[in-house]
Amino acid sequence: MSSKVGKDIAINGDGAVALAWKQINPDVCAAYPITPQTIIVEDFAKYVANAEVDTEFVDVESEHSALTLCTTSCAAGARTFTATASQGLAYMWEMLPITAAMRTPVMMAVANRTVSGPININNDHGDVMSARDTGWLSIFAENVQEAYDMSVIGPKIAENPEVQLPILVNLDGFILTHAIERMTPIETDQVRAFVGPFKPFHPLLDTDHPTTHDLMDGPLFYFPHKYQMVMAMEKAKSVAQDAFDEFAEISGRQYHLVEQYMCDDADTVAIVLGSSFGTMKEAVDRLRGEGMKVGVAMPRVFRPWPAEQIAKLIDGKKNIIVMDRHLSIGAYGPMFPRGLRRGDVNSKVPKMYNFIYGLGGADTQVSDFMGVFKEASEGRAAKVNYVGVHE
CATH class of the missing domain: 3.40.50.920 (Rossmann fold)
Incomplete structure (x- = not known):
């Protein structure tokens, strides 16, 4: 076990998520700052600037643009991450069901914050609950350690061939995002071996096997396509538990549905x-x-x-x-x-x-x-x- 886990560190929840992202080394990250999520992308942008990851970091003009870019990036064949909170997730809402329907396993960290109005920047679950029926997987963390762990496990679930759905990793705004706690990370090589390489389904840039995405779906196909997402969600239960069990082998931390x-x-x-x-x-x-x-x-x-x-x-x-x-x-x-x-x-x-x-x-x-x-x-x-x- 000692060769798989690192030394304990003191870190806040946002920093823990960014650390997990650094270890996974996604291909693309596009995000727009919003409290209390901003530290995630600020910290990750530093990793990019210092050449500690190979990620293409894209500064966009809005959260809607962020998720649009992430969806198309993932559809093209790139492992893609983003993060948001509150009004940012609300601004993304139009794209949420599209991202899921395109079966693009984007990972999004959500620093849970109340949705206006009245205007309020503190924690509740109004943002993620407004997204609960859009076809995204959704998992929750209790503390900073779990914010890190769920960020490592999230892609493992979302990218599974039987699932292929985007995922929301939820951590309570300020309570976890800004709280500094003791955390035990996993060695980077173990994280990357656990998550594995990204294997996109029908990527748009595979010119030898051209495909189209997100076309007009008439009554004959819309309902069956939605039902395929229902079946993928159902399969995600066993996939998630398998991922939790596999994660326990490298971390000593066991999670359950x-x-x-x-x-x-x-x-x-x-x-x-x-x-x-x-x-x-x-x-x-x-x-x-x-x-x-x-x-x-x-x-x-x-x-x-x-x-x-x-x-x-x-x-x-x-x-x-x-x-x-x-x-x-x-x-x-x-x-x-x-x-x-x-x-x-x-x-x-x-x-x-x-x-x-x-x-x-x-x-x-x-x-x-x-x-x-x-x-x-x-x-x-x-x-x-x-x-x-x-x-």
Whole structure:
């Protein structure tokens, strides 16, 4: 193991993503700066300027242009990365389903930040949730180490021949992007061996085998092509777990489609995404000390949604709390309807509670999460609850 992992370093989440990119050495990177993502491309641009990578770095005039360039670059046969946040992802939105439909496995780091308005630059998941149905894979990190690890694993999943879909690697804005933590990188040769060379499907620059991309799709073909993406998403579940298992062999860090903490004997389980997973672990520990059987889980992979794993997780539980850091105005939180899915494995449907929290960077402390568990366990919670907001 010692020959595969490097020495521990202190680094922030954005720097960790840029380091992973440096080790992978993509062919092309095009991006536009936006807080709190900017450090990723600033750090990576330094690697380019210092000739530490072979990447062609393209400064573009907007996020829409960035993703357009990335999509065409990838279609031409180049491994291509980008990064954005909030309004930047919103500006890219027109291109998101096109990138996915063209089956170009672009990797994008998203420094999760609330979407205006009102204007706000702090963390919630409004940006990535607005992109959840566009055909992109989507995975989440809890801490800086995982931001690095998911950036290494991301291309391995997206570029798999059975998948060939773009991927969003999510890290909470400011909470992870700007927080300096201890991290253990992997040796560069191991990273490159793990990710492997880019093997594009039907690249546009393969003049011996000319192809066309993104033509007009009439009713006869549009639906079947979308269904092919559905099948690719389904295959991505096993591909992702295989990638996690292979990554564990070189890093000693094992990941799963759904990460669980103290869930086996729990009566009440919370489901949460991102950095809040760590905060809720502390809440679980304190409540366990008070004699409450509680646990918490995080879907590592949000797209494709790990329905079978979630169904097994909630089977036999008394209460399920779904924590959403985004608000679907006029409906439940975006994760809540999926948390309701029980599948065929469940013998009894637990009580379900949705808690909306942390919008616009609103501080949610361990004590707040402890209160969430108690409200649900004692039957005092409503179907939909808003943490820290009162009428």
